[in-house]
Amino acid sequence: MKQFLLFITFIFTIATFGQVQKYDRIDDYKKERNIQMQASLYKGWMASDGITKNFMKRNMYLMTHIVQDTETKEAQAYLTLDIRDKYKICSSEENEAIITLKNGHIITLKQSSKTECGQEIITKYPLNQTQINQLSTYDMISVRVYLNDGYTDREIKDKVKPIIKKTLQMTADKLEEIK
Numbered sequence: 001m002k003q004f005l006l007f008i009t010f011i012f013t014i015a016t017f018g019q020v021q022k023y024d025r026i027d028d029y030k031k032e033r034n035i036q037m038q039a040s041l042y043k044g045w046m047a048s049d050g051i052t053k054n055f056m057k058r059n060m061y062l063m064t065h066i067v068q069d070t071e072t073k074e075a076q077a078y079l080t081l082d083i084r085d086k087y088k089i090c091s092s093e094e095n096e097a098i099i100t101l102k103n104g105h106i107i108t109l110k111q112s113s114k115t116e117c118g119q120e121i122i123t124k125y126p127l128n129q130t131q132i133n134q135l136s137t138y139d140m141i142s143v144r145v146y147l148n149d150g151y152t153d154r155e156i157k158d159k160v161k162p163i164i165k166k167t168l169q170m171t172a173d174k175l176e177e178i179k
């Protein structure tokens with residue numbers, strides 16, 4: 001009986017928190033291949049975030065994705081943050097996100113997404129290989145996202161630090177595979 005319960009627990013854990021590639025599809029209109037990494041998947045959560053349902057404190061969600069030009073085969077990885085607040089917030093292309101890592105390094109990312117305002121905004125940041133390597137090797141401690149009227153600091157919950165690292169490791173592995 002104990003072995004059966006252990007087996008069921010193991011299967012549930014894999015099914016609930018497995019690292020997966022959420023999608024890999026070609027956009028024929030833009031001539032791009034889009035790949036999204038999702039390190040946490042559970043059908044009960046109705047979110048499309050890479051790290052779903054409030055894994056960072058105060059309602060910030062994280063995912064990564066890769067866009068590859070189908071003609072030139074050039075690929076670009078992105079870190080996407082979905083920021084939610086009870087007040088209206090705005091972010092634009094000039095803004096940055098600063099990520100602190102456990103080893104003391106600080107990574108500054110330049111926002112590439114257009115201006116967006118609301119109680120929920122999605123910001124996108126291109127990642128270079130060095131940044132992906134650092135983010136997939138060291139735990140993220142916190143993120144500061146600059147907004148049009150200041151900034152918001154978000155702490156990363158301890159229980160999801162390894163999940164975030166795994167998401168970025170999957171992104172690094174997928175970039176290597178498609179190059």
